Amino acid sequence: MMETATRYALHALMGLCMGVILAGIGFADYDELHRMLSLQDSRMLLSFVLSIAVAAVMFLLFKKHFTTQKKMFHPGIIPGSVLFGTGWAICGACPAIVFVQLGLGKLPALMTLVGIFVGVKLYRLVHARYFRWDTGSCST
């Protein structure tokens, strides 16, 4: 019981930190994102690259403490990434950013939220009906 409550609290803490950091960097700002993606401003792109580098170095330094869980390649990776990248540039949000936009008071993000929900539901149906591959991730 205590362990469960602690895990809930830790998830809340991680979510809280993520919301503050993403808002602080400016990932939820449509104009900032548009400037980054249209190669007019490199600040957020450098932040993104540095964060990967920082995490990679820490994972390497402390690899004893982490079990590597590499994602498997399946036929949905390429078409899914194409759809996601295009959609990201259109609505200015990825699955985490939509919550940050709402937290900043951007009401139109409700449409993005509904859209993502519909997209996830739709994929579940399409996958069960037509695709047979094992996606092997995002279940934890």
Place this chain on the structure above:
Amino acid sequence: MTEYWTWWQGGLALGSLVVLFRLVLHRPLGVSGSWLKLASTREEIKSEQQAQAFVSDRALMDNALYEATLAEFGDAVPGTTDLPDPGSQKDTNSPRNSSASFGQHAVFLFFIFIGALLFAFATDRFSLDLELSQTLTQLSHGLASSWVYLLLGGVMVGFGTQMASGCTSGHGLSGCAQGSPTSVVATFIFFICAVTTAVFFSMVLPQ
């Protein structure tokens, strides 16, 4: 223009969060997986209730384990005294122990919202807006049509991230930091597509 953190402040903070998340919750940072749980609320709750009932009913569990053992080994079941005690092999970093419940995923997503809300109030940036951005309104030729753009973009993001098994956090941050070839390929593709779309938008944007 709004003042944001410098690139190195943001990079250090976000990179540290990726590691801290892994260290504390024993699973890689990823938001599209949490969305999947959120979109399957009914199934997740039912599944958790069934699992709870299964675990609490000792006889049901013993029967299931016995049947599974027979199915795997037949009658030639090895002596159980040679088998290690499952309780002595507790590994808190194993995938089995790292799986989060539906409620924990929901709490994580809700607190991303709360974190941004607190940040907005603390930095005096909170304002209820019907317009996400003037750029988007110009692109879509009106406020109402910009909401349709957001809906369509959202569907593409939701469908695409599930199909690709990850998003900017799962593939981009966690996956690339761990050197996963799949994540590197996915991140390269979604960045190229996003850049192509944004550059195209910049070209058609009314001056």
